[in-house]
Amino acid sequence: MANETVDTAARRPRPPALALPTEGLWANRKVQVALMILVPILALTALAPLLPLQAPLETNLRAIMQPPSIDHPFGTDRMGRDVLARTLAGVKVSLLVGFSVATIALIAGMILGTLAGFFGGLIDRVVMTVVDIFLAFPSLLLAIGLVAIVGTGLIPVIAAIAMADVPRFIRLQRSQVLSLRSRPFIDAARTVRASKGWMMTRHIIPNTVAPMLVAGSIASANAILVEASLSFLGLGIMPPAPSLGNIIRDGQTYLQEAWWISTLPGVVILLIAFALHFLSDGAREELDPRARK
Amino acid sequence: MTYQSDLAPTLLEVRGLRTEFDTRAGTVTAVDGVSFTIEKGERVAIVGESGSGKSAMAMSLLRLLAHPGRVAGGQVLLDGRDLASLSERALNAIRGREVGTVFQDPMSSLDPVMKVSRQMVEPIMRNLGLSREAARAEAIRWLDKVGIPDPEGRIDAYPFEMSGGMRQRVMIAMALSCRPRLVIADEPTTALDVTIQAQIVEMLKDLTAEAGAAMMFITHDLGLVARFAHKVAVMYAGRIVEFGPVDAIFAAPQHPYTQSLLRTIPSVDATKDTRLPQIPGIPPDMRHKPEGCAFRARCAVATARCALEAPELTARAGDLAAACWVEGGLRAAPQALEPRRRVAAPLDDTRVTVEINNLVKHFEGRGFLARNRRAVRAVNGVSLRVRKGETLGIVGESGCGKSTVARLLLGLDQPTSGEIFIDGLAQMVFQDPFSSFNPKMTIARIIEEPLAVQNWGDRASRAARIEQLITQVGLEPAHLVRYPSQLSGGQRQRVAIARALALNPSVVVADEPTSALDVSVRAQIINLLADLKADLGISFVFISHDLLTVRYISDRIAVMYLGEVVEYGPAEDVFDRPMHPYTRALIDAVPIPDPRLEAARTNAPLRGDLPSPLDLPVGCAFASRCPMATAMCRTDKPRLKKYRQSQEAACHYAK
Numbered sequence: 001m002a003n004e005t006v007d008t009a010a011r012r013p014r015p016p017a018l019a020l021p022t023e024g025l026w027a028n029r030k031v032q033v034a035l036m037i038l039v040p041i042l043a044l045t046a047l048a049p050l051l052p053l054q055a056p057l058e059t060n061l062r063a064i065m066q067p068p069s070i071d072h073p074f075g076t077d078r079m080g081r082d083v084l085a086r087t088l089a090g091v092k093v094s095l096l097v098g099f100s101v102a103t104i105a106l107i108a109g110m111i112l113g114t115l116a117g118f119f120g121g122l123i124d125r126v127v128m129t130v131v132d133i134f135l136a137f138p139s140l141l142l143a144i145g146l147v148a149i150v151g152t153g154l155i156p157v158i159a160a161i162a163m164a165d166v167p168r169f170i171r172l173q174r175s176q177v178l179s180l181r182s183r184p185f186i187d188a189a190r191t192v193r194a195s196k197g198w199m200m201t202r203h204i205i206p207n208t209v210a211p212m213l214v215a216g217s218i219a220s221a222n223a224i225l226v227e228a229s230l231s232f233l234g235l236g237i238m239p240p241a242p243s244l245g246n247i248i249r250d251g252q253t254y255l256q257e258a259w260w261i262s263t264l265p266g267v268v269i270l271l272i273a274f275a276l277h278f279l280s281d282g283a284r285e286e287l288d289p290r291a292r293k
Numbered sequence: 294m295t296y297q298s299d300l301a302p303t304l305l306e307v308r309g310l311r312t313e314f315d316t317r318a319g320t321v322t323a324v325d326g327v328s329f330t331i332e333k334g335e336r337v338a339i340v341g342e343s344g345s346g347k348s349a350m351a352m353s354l355l356r357l358l359a360h361p362g363r364v365a366g367g368q369v370l371l372d373g374r375d376l377a378s379l380s381e382r383a384l385n386a387i388r389g390r391e392v393g394t395v396f397q398d399p400m401s402s403l404d405p406v407m408k409v410s411r412q413m414v415e416p417i418m419r420n421l422g423l424s425r426e427a428a429r430a431e432a433i434r435w436l437d438k439v440g441i442p443d444p445e446g447r448i449d450a451y452p453f454e455m456s457g458g459m460r461q462r463v464m465i466a467m468a469l470s471c472r473p474r475l476v477i478a479d480e481p482t483t484a485l486d487v488t489i490q491a492q493i494v495e496m497l498k499d500l501t502a503e504a505g506a507a508m509m510f511i512t513h514d515l516g517l518v519a520r521f522a523h524k525v526a527v528m529y530a531g532r533i534v535e536f537g538p539v540d541a542i543f544a545a546p547q548h549p550y551t552q553s554l555l556r557t558i559p560s561v562d563a564t565k566d567t568r569l570p571q572i573p574g575i576p577p578d579m580r581h582k583p584e585g586c587a588f589r590a591r592c593a594v595a596t597a598r599c600a601l602e603a604p605e606l607t608a609r610a611g612d613l614a615a616a617c618w619v620e621g622g623l624r625a626a627p628q629a630l631e632p633r634r635r636v637a638a639p640l641d642d643t644r645v646t647v648e649i650n651n652l653v654k655h656f657e658g659r660g661f662l663a664r665n666r667r668a669v670r671a672v673n674g675v676s677l678r679v680r681k682g683e684t685l686g687i688v689g690e691s692g693c694g695k696s697t698v699a700r701l702l703l704g705l706d707q708p709t710s711g712e713i714f715i716d717g718l719a720q721m722v723f724q725d726p727f728s729s730f731n732p733k734m735t736i737a738r739i740i741e742e743p744l745a746v747q748n749w750g751d752r753a754s755r756a757a758r759i760e761q762l763i764t765q766v767g768l769e770p771a772h773l774v775r776y777p778s779q780l781s782g783g784q785r786q787r788v789a790i791a792r793a794l795a796l797n798p799s800v801v802v803a804d805e806p807t808s809a810l811d812v813s814v815r816a817q818i819i820n821l822l823a824d825l826k827a828d829l830g831i832s833f834v835f836i837s838h839d840l841l842t843v844r845y846i847s848d849r850i851a852v853m854y855l856g857e858v859v860e861y862g863p864a865e866d867v868f869d870r871p872m873h874p875y876t877r878a879l880i881d882a883v884p885i886p887d888p889r890l891e892a893a894r895t896n897a898p899l900r901g902d903l904p905s906p907l908d909l910p911v912g913c914a915f916a917s918r919c920p921m922a923t924a925m926c927r928t929d930k931p932r933l934k935k936y937r938q939s940q941e942a943a944c945h946y947a948k
Contacts, residue, residue, distance in 0.1 A: 184729040191703045191721045192743035192796070202742075206733045 030282030037275035041268070045091045054082040056089040056242050065258040075260040077250060087265045090244040093237055094272065097158055097227040098220035104162040106216045109169020110205065116170065117177025118200055128174070131167040139164035143226055147235045157236045161223045172215055176208045210287045214280045221276035228269055244269050301372075304507050305331040305354075305475055310367035310377075312346070312353045321579050323349040323362065325531035328606075331475065331524075336501065336508040338518040338539070341528035342811040344576055347511050350528070351477050354509075355388050356381075371475070390420040393468030393506075395497075397480040399460035403452040409436075410448045413467055420471040435466040439496060456902050458489035465493070469500055476501060479511045486690035487838060488899040491882035494521055513812055515558060516884025519543060520891045527551050530577050530587035536606060537613035539888050547615035549592045549622040557816040558886050559845035565864075568823070569845065571816040575781040586618070591813075594619045645716065646800050646832040647679040647702065652711035654697050654856075669906050671697040673856040674711070676933075679800060681716075684826060684833040686847030686864065688840055688879065692903055694856040695836045699804045702834065717799025720792075724805040726785035730777040736763075736788050737773035743795040762791040766821060783814035790821065800832040807842060819846055840883045844868050852876045855906060855914040858933060862940030872942040875915045913944070921946055 025031055044051075054060065054072075060080035068075045074083035116127040134142065139161070146160035180186065181204070189199050230236035231245025239246050244265045251261025312324035323346045331337050341347040352358045354369050354376065369376040371391065376384060388394070396402045404412055410432065417428040429448070436444035439462040452460055461481060468476055478497065482490040498521060501508045510521060518525055518539065525542045527535040527550065535548040546552045556570040574591040577583055586603055589595040598618050606614040619625045652675045655668035672694040679685045687695045700706045702713060703721050720743075723729035730739050740759050749755065760770050766787040777785055786806060793801050803822065807815040823846060826833055837843050843850060843864070850867045852860040852875065860873040871877045878899040885891055901918045904910060910917060916926040925945055933943040 184723055184725065185731045187700075187705055188721070188723060188729045188792075189731075189742065189746075190705055191719075192746050194742070194746045198746060202734075203731050207731065 024286040025283060028282040028286055030278045030285070032282075034275040034279035034282065037271050038279070041091060041272065041275075042095070045088050045095065048085065048088040048092075051085075053085040053088075056081065056085045057240055058082075065254065065261075067258070068260055068264075074264045075258065077247075077258070077261045078254060083247070083251075083261055083264060086242040086247050087244065087268055089242040090247055090265060091268060091272070093154065093241075093243045094224045094227060094269070096154070097161065098224040098276070100158045101162045101165060101223035102216040102220040104158070105165040105169045105219055106212055108162075108166045109173050110208070110212060112166075113170040113173025114177050114200055114204060114208075117174040118181060118196070118204060124174075127170060131170050134164070134167040135171070137164075139222070140226055140229055143230060144233070144235060147230060152235055152238050154237060157227055157230055160230075161226050164226075165219050165223065169212065169215065169219070173208060173212060176211060177204055180204050180207055211284075214284045214287065217276050217280035217283065221273045221280075224269065224276075225273055302332045303330050304333045304335075304372065305509075306368075306370040307354070308368040308370070310350065310353060310369065311365040312349050312358065312362060313365040314349075314362045316361060316580070318580050322365075322582065323531055323579060324353060325582075326367070327528075327531075327533055328367075329526055329533060329536055331507050331509060333474070334502070334505050334507055335523050336498070336510060336521060337524045337526060338522035339509060339511045339526050339528060340513065340515060340518055342513060342576055342813060344530075344579060345528040346531040346579075347528045348479055351479050351509065351511050354477065355392060355394070356384060357388075357394075389416055389473070390471050391473055391475065393471065393473035393476045395461075395464050395468045395476065395478040395481045397483050399457065399464045399484075400452065402464060403460060405452055408449050408451055409463055413448070413463075413470060416467070417470050432466070432470060435470045436463070438500065439463070439466045439469075440492070441466075458485055458493070458902055461485060461489075461493055462496070465497060465500070469504060469506070472504060472506075474506055476506050476508045477511075478508065480513070481510075482517070483512070483514070487840070487882040488690060488878060489902070490517075491884075491899070494884075497521075514884065515555065515812075515886040516891075519886050519888040520884045527554075530579065530582065532587070532603070532616065533606060534588065534617070535613065535615045537609075537611065541611035541613050543886065543888050545611055545613075547609040547613050547622050548617050549594060549619070550588050551615075552623045553591075554813060555886060557813060559819075559841045560886075565845055568820050569816040571820055572813040575783060575814060576811065586616075594623055594625050644681040645678050645714075646681050646683075647677070647716075647719070647834070648712075648714040649675060649677045649698075649702075650712045650714075651676055652698065652701060652713065653709045654694075654701060654706065655709045670909055671856055671906060672701070672708075673909070675853075675856070675858055677851055677858065677861070679832045679834060681799075682826070682830045682832060683849065684835055684847045686843035686850040687834065687836045687853060688838060688843050688850060689853035690838065690879075690903060692855070692906060693853040695853050696804055697856075698853075699802045699834065699836055702800075702802055715800065718796055719800045719802060720794070720796065720798040722786070722789050722793050722801060722803040722806045725809045726782070726789040727777055727809075729789065730785070732777055734776075735773065736775050736777070736780070739777070739788060740773075740792045740795060743792060747796060749796070758795070762795055763788075765794070765825075766791045767817075781814075782810050783817055786810060786818050787821065790818075790825070794825070794829070798831060800834060802834040802836070804836045805838070806835075808837065808839065815842070822846060840868075840880060852879065855903065855909060857914060857943065859915065859944070860940070860942045861933065862937075866937070866940050870937075870940075872936055872940060872947040873915075873944045874919050874921050874946075876942075878918075 058081065062080065063076055064078055064080040066072055066076040072082050072084065074087060077083055112127055116124040142164040143160040146163055147156055150156040150159065186199060186203060189203055227236055227243065228245035231243040232249045236245055237243035247265045248262045251258065255262055308328050310324055310327045311322065314321045314323055327350055339347045339351065349358065349362060353364050356364060364377055367377060376387065410429065413432040414425065414428045417423060417431050418425060423431060433444045433448055436448055441447050441459060441462055455463065482493050485493065494517060512518060522539045524537065525539050526533045527548065529550050535542065535546065535551045542551065543555065546555060553570065553572045557572060559569060572591050577587050583590065585601050586599040589599040596618060604616045604618050606616045609615050652672055654672040655670050657668050675698060677685065687698065689695050697706065701708050702719055737759055740762055741755055744750065744755050744758060750758065759773065763770055763773060768784060768787050772780065772784065780788065807818050810818060819842060822833065835843060835846055847864045849862065850864045851858045852867065852873065854875050860867060860871065860876045867876060868880060871880055882899065899918055904914065904917055910927065912927040912929055913931050916922040919926065931943045931945045933941050935941050936947055
């Protein structure tokens with residue numbers, strides 16, 4: 001078709017290196033919506049210490065279970081702590097978990113998936129057997145089990161959730177590598193006697209990064225929800241340190257008298273998860289034009 | 294009873310058809326005011342390159358366009374009824390019943406999970422009002438007509454159980470079985486081999502004539518047009534630039550585009566000492582269509598007026614109509630003689646660059662059970678030599694093992710047995726340059742890769758070498774910062790050639806290097822390869838099914854059939870005096886872009902399909918399709934023997 005033969009002078013040069021279609025990304029409606037939600041939340045979280053709020057752990061027994069007001073926009077809890085301050089501190093934990101899990105899963109999945117897909121044989125069989133065993137468990141159940149073994153706290157939670165996500169990333173990366181491996185440009189590299197390492201780092205990996213990043217943003221949303229679930233169950237971040245999950249758990253008992261303690265942090269989780277899903281959806285549309293309807 | 298419409302000669306009249314595609318980059322006018330008529334029983338060929346709008350036009354007639362496309366204006370009158378304004382429901386009654394369609398790829402247009410019988414019988418029942426049994430008998434009759442052996446049995450086969458040629462026959466049987474008055478065939482033979490293509494074209498011609506159906510045949514192959522059509526419409530950038538009877542178009546074309554297109558094709562008897570005439574430049578980007586005549590940038594006789602107004606079709610001599618402001622087209626300008634082809638240094642017969650001895654490649658089957666583990670015998674004992682500075686052409690149909698030989702030469706696959714000696718380095722030019730480039734690399738890095746892998750020189754000397762290479766293949770250093778997607782097909786193939794030359798190879802293997810390119814840029818690439826051969830003194834192995842091109846570029850030709858070389862010799866000798874019956878059949882099947890020559894040929898197309906490489910015959914591999922085969926051929930395998938001075942053939946009856 002006409003798009004094969006292009007008046008080259010009229011085309012703008014594309015960004016180099018990973019060649020992610022960044023311009024299309026910013027123009028995508030879903031990405032814009034996601035950013036409209038994420039940027040204010042991120043800004044508030046970063047600026048939390050500067051805001052005229054009580055410290056997240058500071059109690060005030062003269063103002064317990066106050067409804068939302070100017071002083072306490074999200075109200076206060078049963079110990080008179082400011083729910084907004086605690087929520088923002090919890091968001092910080094959530095984002096930290098989401099980002100760390102996605103990064104670990106991405107890097108581990110990339111390395112193991114590439115090796116398994118490219119070399120095949122024994123390494124492929126070993127890696128994929130382990131992956132299949134892990135994939136047989138629901139990720140929350142797996143995380144609960146791992147936390148039960150390793151213990152609670154931020155680092156164990158990140159490790160447990162990442163453990164559950166890595167197999168999925170290995171799978172994705174391996175399937176991408178398998179289809180790239182049979183592409184003619186790999187043959188073309190072989191005809192100039194390129195080494196396996198050369199082919200993996202110059203040809204295979206750069207062509208797999210974009211879909212992996214999309215998967216990463218979904219994984220981070222998932223990790224945030226799993227962390228909240230773990231903390232809600234009392235297996236994640238331990239009180240009094242705030243996490244969205246344990247704030248909601250605290251407020252659950254008082255849902256009748258003080259709805260704001262659970263509800264408002266819950267809405268924040270919802271918004272973050274929603275925005276991350278929108279971000280990955282929009283990114284996928286830009287990377288794969290067929291996904292667009 | 295006679296209808297008014299039965300008396301009128303016109304079947305289809307298209308008036309001012311416009312088709313637009315709404316893309317993100319804006320609206321693309323793929324078909325820009327096309328008008329023509331097809332008379333009853335007439336075969337009209339629509340010729341054009343990719344992007345000329347020929348397929349979009351055909352799809353628009355029945356509103357079969359995929360999503361972003363839509364018919365934006367004009368009328369499609371079938372017997373006076375305007376199809377463009379019919380409801381979807383009314384149009385559905387016409388599709389299949391009155392207008393049949395045959396598409397390029399039969400695998401994707403047949404439902405893979407439905408038996409052929411189900412796909413054929415129900416439309417026949419619906420359209421002809423027959424009972425199930427009668428419709429089935431009718432379907433079997435049509436399968437028999439299109440040459441499917443054992444039609445009663447094969448009607449219950451699934452599409453994947455048939456070869457490509459068989460599937461295309463089924464498509465044709467489906468299209469014709471409801472007795473349409475018009476058949477639209479969009480590149481129906483492009484995916485097929487020449488010998489199968491010849492069979493299909495012959496059959497389509499006979500069957501439509503027998504049924505009295507008219508036919509619209511879309512193709513980029515001018516040779517097929519000469520063999521097949523009554524009238525020809527040449528499309529360029531969404532418009533018909535020339536229309537008229539086939540003889541007149543080939544004898545005295547009026548539009549500069551048609552004229553140059555006909556000149557770029559290597560002819561059967563041409564001398565090889567002149568360069569192929571080539572059309573400069575590339576077809577216009579339909580998203581930024583130029584003002585005025587779209588061809589003017591590539592036209593030798595363009596005037597100031599061409600930049601301002603787009604010419605309409607106007608009548609010319611010989612019943613032709615051409616859309617050009619310059620009367621006579623290129624004949625208006627004094628014709629420059631094609632420069633002589635640069636002559637290669639005299640061949641040094643003693644130095645052999647490539648020697649292949651008794652090469653065998655069997656691919657093991659992946660079957661789980663032992664009985665399924667039959668090997669595909671792709672290459673069965675091939676011996677070839679390529680001398681220094683010589684071009685060896687390898688021709689044959691798909692599945693003959695020519696591409697496997699190329700992969701073995703490059704070390705991409707390991708031979709089962711046999712030896713390959715290469716004096717120096719072998720490099721490859723792939724068929725589709727787009728997929729053989731990493732899309733995330735710039736042109737500079739693509740060309741640099743062989744140098745970088747081999748740690749050739751330092752950064753500065755590599756940059757200088759890249760610049761030298763890119764100019765050597767006729768591109769600008771400015772192209773180096775681009776990505777493959779930003780170049781045209783021809784430019785990409787130039788980059789592929791530059792990359793192949795980077796390490797100063799002694800032999801370059803080119804596997805179908807021009808078949809993914811538009812007709813008008815093929816000649817550019819062939820000329821480039823011929824120049825490089827003369828300038829650099831390297832050997833080429835040129836693999837193609839395009840026999841005219843192979844003849845033009847090669848010094849020697851090897852003809853392969855089912856993994857064996859059946860004939861070998863100097864290019865002209867093999868072409869002009871073929872010794873093996875397969876070579877003769879192959880040459881006979883090649884359409885010649887000249888309707889008078891075509892009419893004079895006695896084309897008895899080769900019958901049947903290639904035997905499966907899973908179980909090869911004991912005797913001569915070609916015996917099952919050979920008109921001369923005897924009992925001896927089926928039991929004794931003929932060896933490649935020298936017959937004339939330099940020609941070799943593997944046939945018991947070669948003289």
